[in-house]
Amino acid sequence: MNTIIELAYLVAAVCFILGLKQLSSPKGARNGNRIAAVGMVIALVATLPLLHFTTAGVIIIAIGVVIGGAVGSIGARMVKMTAIPQMVALFNGVGGGAAALVAVAELLRFGQHPAFAEAFPSVFSIVIGSVSFAGSMVAFAKLQELMTGKPITYPGQQVVNGILAAAILGFVIAVLAVASIPFSFVSLMVLALVLGVAFVLPIGGADMPVVISLLNAFTGLAVAASGFTLNNFALIVAGTLVGASGSILTKLMSDAMGRSLGNVLFGAFGQTHAGTAAVAGKEGRSVRSGSAEDIGTLLAYSQRVIIVPGYGLAVAQAQHAARELAEVLEKRGVEVTYAIHPVAGRMPGHMNVLLAEANVPYEQLKEMDEVNDEFKNADVALIVGANDVVNPSARNAPGSPIFGMPILNADQAKNIVFMKRSMRPGFAGIDNDLMYDPKTLMFFGDAKDSLTKLVSAVKAA
Amino acid sequence: MSNELLNELTFFVLSIFVGIEVISKVPTILHTPLMSGTNAIHGIILVGAIVIASNATSPLNIVIGLVAVTLATTNVVGGFVVTDRMLEMFKGRQAQKTASAKESTPAK
Numbered sequence: 001m002n003t004i005i006e007l008a009y010l011v012a013a014v015c016f017i018l019g020l021k022q023l024s025s026p027k028g029a030r031n032g033n034r035i036a037a038v039g040m041v042i043a044l045v046a047t048l049p050l051l052h053f054t055t056a057g058v059i060i061i062a063i064g065v066v067i068g069g070a071v072g073s074i075g076a077r078m079v080k081m082t083a084i085p086q087m088v089a090l091f092n093g094v095g096g097g098a099a100a101l102v103a104v105a106e107l108l109r110f111g112q113h114p115a116f117a118e119a120f121p122s123v124f125s126i127v128i129g130s131v132s133f134a135g136s137m138v139a140f141a142k143l144q145e146l147m148t149g150k151p152i153t154y155p156g157q158q159v160v161n162g163i164l165a166a167a168i169l170g171f172v173i174a175v176l177a178v179a180s181i182p183f184s185f186v187s188l189m190v191l192a193l194v195l196g197v198a199f200v201l202p203i204g205g206a207d208m209p210v211v212i213s214l215l216n217a218f219t220g221l222a223v224a225a226s227g228f229t230l231n232n233f234a235l236i237v238a239g240t241l242v243g244a245s246g247s248i249l250t251k252l253m254s255d256a257m258g259r260s261l262g263n264v265l266f267g268a269f270g271q272t273h274a275g276t277a278a279v280a281g282k283e284g285r286s287v288r289s290g291s292a293e294d295i296g297t298l299l300a301y302s303q304r305v306i307i308v309p310g311y312g313l314a315v316a317q318a319q320h321a322a323r324e325l326a327e328v329l330e331k332r333g334v335e336v337t338y339a340i341h342p343v344a345g346r347m348p349g350h351m352n353v354l355l356a357e358a359n360v361p362y363e364q365l366k367e368m369d370e371v372n373d374e375f376k377n378a379d380v381a382l383i384v385g386a387n388d389v390v391n392p393s394a395r396n397a398p399g400s401p402i403f404g405m406p407i408l409n410a411d412q413a414k415n416i417v418f419m420k421r422s423m424r425p426g427f428a429g430i431d432n433d434l435m436y437d438p439k440t441l442m443f444f445g446d447a448k449d450s451l452t453k454l455v456s457a458v459k460a461a
Numbered sequence: 462m463s464n465e466l467l468n469e470l471t472f473f474v475l476s477i478f479v480g481i482e483v484i485s486k487v488p489t490i491l492h493t494p495l496m497s498g499t500n501a502i503h504g505i506i507l508v509g510a511i512v513i514a515s516n517a518t519s520p521l522n523i524v525i526g527l528v529a530v531t532l533a534t535t536n537v538v539g540g541f542v543v544t545d546r547m548l549e550m551f552k553g554r555q556a557q558k559t560a561s562a563k564e565s566t567p568a569k
Contacts (some may be wrong), residue, residue, distance in 0.1 A: 006512065016502050017479055017483060019498070019502075020480075020483045020495075020498070020499070020502075021483050023491055023494065023495050023498055024483075024488065024491065025488075025491075026488075026490065026491065029491055029494060029548045030545065030548035030549065032498070032543055033494070033498050033501070033541060033544045033548055034482050034545070036498060036501065036502055036541070037501070037541045040501075040502070040504065040505065040507075040537060040541070042513070043505060043508055044507065047508050047511060047512065048511075051511070051512060051515040051516070052515065052516055053515045053516065054516050054517060054518055056518060057514055057515040057516055057517045057526065058515075060514050060517060060523055060526050060527040060530060061511055061514050061515065061526070061530050063527060063530075063531075064510070064514070064526075064527050064528075064529075064530025064531040064533075064534060065530060065534050067534070068524050068530065068531040068532065068533065068534025068535040068536075068537075068538065069535075069538045071531075071535045071539070071540050072534060072535040072536070072537065072538030072539030072540070072542065073538050073539070074540035075535075075539050075543075076538070076539045076540075076543035076546065077542060079543065081546075081547075084493065084497070084543065084547065085493075087539070088493075088496060088497050088500055088543070090539075091497075091498060091501075091504075091535065091536050091539045091540050091543070092500050092503075092536075094532040094533070094535045094536050095500070095504055095506055095532070095533065095536035095540075096504050096538060097505075097528075097529075097532045098507070098509075098510050098529045098530075098532040098533035099506045099509070101510070101513075101525050101528055101529035101532070102506060102509040102510055102512075102513050102529055104525060105513040105522060105525045105526065105529070106513065108521070108522070108525075117463070117466055124472075132510050211494070213496055216496060216499060216503070219500075219503050220499070220503045221479050223474075223503045223505060223509070224473065225508045226506060226509050227469075227509070228466075228469055228473075230509050230512055230513075231465060231469070232508060232509060233469070233511070234474060234505055234508055235505055235506065235508060235509055236469055236472050236473055236476070237472055238474045238502050238503065238505040239503055239505065239506075240472075240476035240477055240480060241476050241479065241480040241497045241499070241502065242479070242480070242485075242500075242502050242503040243477070244476065244477045244478075244479075244480025244481045244484070245480045245481070245483065245484035245495075245499050246496075246499055247481075248480075248481055248484045248485055249484065249492060249495065249496055249499075251539055252492065253492070286486055340490070341530045347492065347493045347496065348491035348492035348493060349490045349491055349492040349494065349495075350493045351489040352493075353493055353494070353547050353550060356550035357550045360482045362490070365490070367490070377484070388549065438465055
């Protein structure tokens with residue numbers, strides 16, 4: 001009996017690995033996701049015959065699947081593409097919560113003095129799963145702007161977090177070595193939840209994707225640990241795959257921002273404030289702004305235009321307007337490409353998703369390394385709702401919080417058109433020298449309105 | 462160390478290497494869908510949630526089981542659906558022309 005289940009789990013594991021592999025090309029990616037989903041169904045179906053259901057068990061599973069299925073599918077279908085990062089955070093958090101609860105149930109079943117090999121993964125899963133749950137919820141709240149996206153810091157914060165971590169460690173030892181005190185897991189869970197919140201609070205909104213990716217890896221590990229507790233091969237393999245891939249992705253993301261993971265997680269302490277203060281002192285310089293007609297003419301008589309899209313374009317739902325402008329320009333023989341910074345939008349690859357939604361051919365989307373040398377040959381760099389990814393202070397202001405982040409060389413273009421709602425600084429909260437560059441024309445307004453105006457201006461030119 | 466635990470450790474270690482190897486080849490543009498896809502895969506915890514919920518009798522176990530199954534199902538279903546929505550948008554030039562042609566016809 002068990003052999004068939006184990007074989008089914010093996011098939012499911014192969015599906016997950018093949019699915020992940022297929023995700024490596026835009027053409028196969030959708031298939032890859034489906035293969036993984038098939039693996040999931042196989043693993044679920046294979047598990048059922050093994051179980052001895054109680055009536056209550058059947059009822060709660062049915063209710064849980066119906067509610068969870070409805071929330072998951074409705075949430076996933078209704079969410080706007082701009083809100084994807086917080087949705088991923090939410091789905092990740094509930095997974096972490098589920099992993100912690102599974103471990104709690106197992107720990108209760110083991111009773112007093114469980115064997116170390118059983119108790120250790122349970123306790124690990126409870127702690128990591130709870131941290132992931134609470135941290136993801138804070139990340140969600142920050143990105144959804146239910147709370148401020150700015151880092152929340154207070155004096156002695158690191159000491160408090162250190163004490164929290166030490167208290168958790170103490171409890172873990174108590175549970176593992178001394179005795180399995182009934183309900184000791186409640187204190188453990190509460191402490192881990194508080195740590196999850198305290199861990200994410202001091203991290204700014206711009207760094208949230210890295211945090212979500214890290215918490216995604218955490219959930220994977222918590223799931224793998226629950227797999228050890230339940231002696232379930234499918235949980236171990238799938239959870240570990242996610243733990244490993246999530247860790248790599250987290251590293252790739254912080255690399256794209258030119259920072260170490262440690263700097264992303266703990267950077268809010270100290271240097272950031274000094275940097276912000278230094279940059280803020282440059283207020284009061286003059287900028288040039290242009291009319292739609294000026295800029296339309298400039299664009300219409302250019303040979304090469306590089307569009308630099310940012311999150312502002314996405315929130316204004318201006319992807320379609322951008323594509324329309326590109327098409328009008330292409331009809332006049334202007335060569336148009338999009339320069340995509342690795343962290344444009346809210347996550348690596350987020351901007352590609354948003355532009356693909358507007359039917360922009362992905363041949364026109366150029367990654368940073370590919371496009372950076374082309375800026376010096378470009379007549380116009382059209383910056384739409386981006387800011388930090390073209391901020392030269394990443395190159396030349398060591399005090400800046402984004403110093404060292406690779407940026408797009410928009411400042412090397414012959415002309416720069418900076419479309420922005422206002423002079424307000426970007427997501428990282430820092431001023432941008434590029435706005436004061438003599439080659440720069442500012443064009444204020446909502447990205448969508450402005451692009452539509454430019455389309456008519458180009459047509460008239 | 463029991464044989465079973467040893468087997469589990471083997472799977473665990475090998476899975477780490479497979480996970481790293483498979484992921485390091487994914488291009489940047491697919492990182493968001495990838496994160497979302499891996500997010501769906503750790504929804505496998507639903508298997509665990511169903512296992513612990515299946516034989517629940519005490520009120521405490523019933524509550525834990527119900528919440529765990531609900532959260533895990535949300536993770537699985539939401540994860541796969543949202544990933545599919547994202548990937549649906551990556552089309553080649555050819556596919557796009559037909560798609561946009563279809564979209565624009567009823568509008569005019």
